[in-house]
Amino acid sequence: MEKKTTVPVTAIVLGASGRGKLYGDYSLEHPDDLQIVGIAELVELRRNMYRDKYHVPAGNCVATWEEMLNRPKFADAVIIATPDHLHYAPCMKALDLGYDILLEKPIAQTEEECRRLVAYAKEKGKIVGLTHVLRYSPYFLMLKEMVSSKRIGELVSIQHFEPVDHVHMSHSYVRGSWRDSEASTPLVLAKSSHDLDILHWIIGKPCTKVAAFGDLAHFKSEKAPAGVPARCTDGCPVEATCPYSALKIYYRDRTWLYVFDLPEDYDEQGKVILENLKNGNYGKCVYHCQNNQPDHYMMLMEFEGGVTVNFSIEAFTSYSGRRTRIMGTHGDIVGDMESFTHTDFASGVSKTYRADAVDALNYEGVGHGGGDAGMIHDWIEAIRKQDASLMSTPLDESLESHLMAFAAERSRKENKVIAVEH
Ligand SMILES: NC(=O)c1ccc[n+]([C@@H]2O[C@H](COP(=O)([O-])OP(=O)(O)OC[C@H]3O[C@@H](n4cnc5c(N)ncnc54)[C@H](O)[C@@H]3O)[C@@H](O)[C@H]2O)c1
Incomplete structure (x- = not known):
C-alpha cells in the first residue's frame, strides 16, 4: 500500500491580497499539505498581517517579488498572486530558480508572453498550474x-x-x-x-x-449627468439616485470592501472607507475614471x-x-x-x-x-x-x-x- 506523504509542500506567496490570503487559509486548514514560508507584499500592513496569521518566518517577509526572487531557492514552490501585469516576470524568474509554480490567471498580458512562458515552463520541466478553478x-x-x-x-x-x-x-x-x-x-x-x-x-x-x-x-464622460463632480464625495447632485454611487456601494451598503485594509470596528471602518473614497480610485465618479x-x-x-x-x-x-x-x-x-x-x-x-x-x-x-x-x-x-x-x-x-x-x-x-x- 502506498504510504501517505505528510511532508507539506513549502511555498512562497507573492501578493498578500484576496488570492494570496486564500492560499494562506488553505495552509492553515491543511498544514500537512501546504506551508507558507515566505511572503512578498508591497503594502506593509498586509505583509505583517500575512506574517502573523499564516506564521511566516519574519526573515522571509519582504516588500517586492524582485527582492524575494533575488534570494537563492528556499522552498518547493512559488504562488504568484500579484496583479495581472506582474505575472510574467516573476513566473519566468521563478522558473529560472527551479521552483514549481501556481500562477494566478491570466498567464500574461500578451499572446507573445503567454507563448514564451508556456514554452519556458516546458523547457525547464517544472510544474506550473494555472488557477482556472x-x-x-x-x-x-x-x-x-x-x-x-x-x-x-x-x-x-x-x-x-x-x-x-x-x-x-x-x-x-x-x-x-x-x-x-x-x-x-x-x-x-x-x-x-x-x-x-x-x-x-x-x-x-x-x-x-x-x-x-x-x-x-x-x-464615459459624455454620459455623465450634468454637473457631476469628479468624486461621489464632492457633493454630487445625483448621488442619492445613482446606482454607481461610491458612497452607496462602499459606505452605506458596505459591499466590495475587500479592496480596503479595514480595522475591525464598524465606525472606524467607516472612517477608513470615507478616507479612501476621498482620495483613492474607488471614490471616483464612474463617468470620469480613465x-x-x-x-x-x-x-x-x-x-x-x-x-x-x-x-x-x-x-x-x-x-x-x-x-x-x-x-x-x-x-x-x-x-x-x-x-x-x-x-x-x-x-x-x-x-x-x-x-x-x-x-x-x-x-x-x-x-x-x-x-x-x-x-x-x-x-x-x-x-x-x-x-x-x-x-x-x-x-x-x-x-x-x-x-x-x-x-x-x-x-x-x-x-x-x-x-x-x-
Ligand atoms: N483564479 C481566480 O478565479 C481569480 C480570482 C480573482 C483574481 N484572480 C487573479 O489573481 C491575481 C491577484 O488577485 P487579487 O484580487 O488578490 O489582486 P490584488 O490586486 O488585490 O492583490 C495583489 C497584491 O499584490 C501586491 N503587489 C503589487 N505589486 C507587488 C510587487 N511588486 N511585489 C509584491 N507584491 C505586490 C499588491 O499590493 C496586492 O496586495 C490577479 O492577477 C487576478 O486576476 C484570479
Missing part, C-alpha cells in the same frame, strides 16, 4: 460529463452568457484594477478566461475562428469539427453568474451555474441536476471542497509526484483560452474574423 466546480464537472457521455447526442452548439452585474462592473472594470485594458488585461481575458477555458474543455477541441464585437457604451474596458462584449466562435458558440459578457445586469444552453442532436441542456436541466428529445423526459447534490450522481470527491480547494489539492499532489498530468489545469491547456481571448480582441479592433493559431 471552474474546472473543479461540481456544476461544470457535471456539465462536461453530460456532454462527454453523449446524453445530448452529438454536440452542435453552445450559447454562453456571463452577466457581470452592474456594480461589479463599476467596481472592477471602471474604478478598479482592471479599468485600463493595457495596464492590466482586456475584459475578455480578465473576466472570462475561465469561460473560454470551460468552453474549450467541454467541447474538447480547439477553437479555430473567432469574431468579436462590443465597446464602452456608458461609463477606463477603457467594454461594457458589452459579444464573441462568436467556431471549433474544430464545426461546433459553434456564441458568448456574451454584459455589464448591465442586476445578477451575476453564468447561463449556458447546450444544443445536441438528441437533447439539450439549460443551466445557470447552480443547476441545469437536461431534456432527452426521444423520451421527452427532462431532469434537473443541482451542483450541491453531486454526491447523488457519484461525482466522487467534488461535492466537498469547491473549485479553489480542489485545484490547490491537485497542484500539491502534482508537485509531490512531479507529475503535471495530475492537474486538470496544465499550462499548455490553459493557453488555449488565452489564444481565443487575444484573437477576439484582434477581431474586435480590426473588424474581421480571426483564425486562432495554435
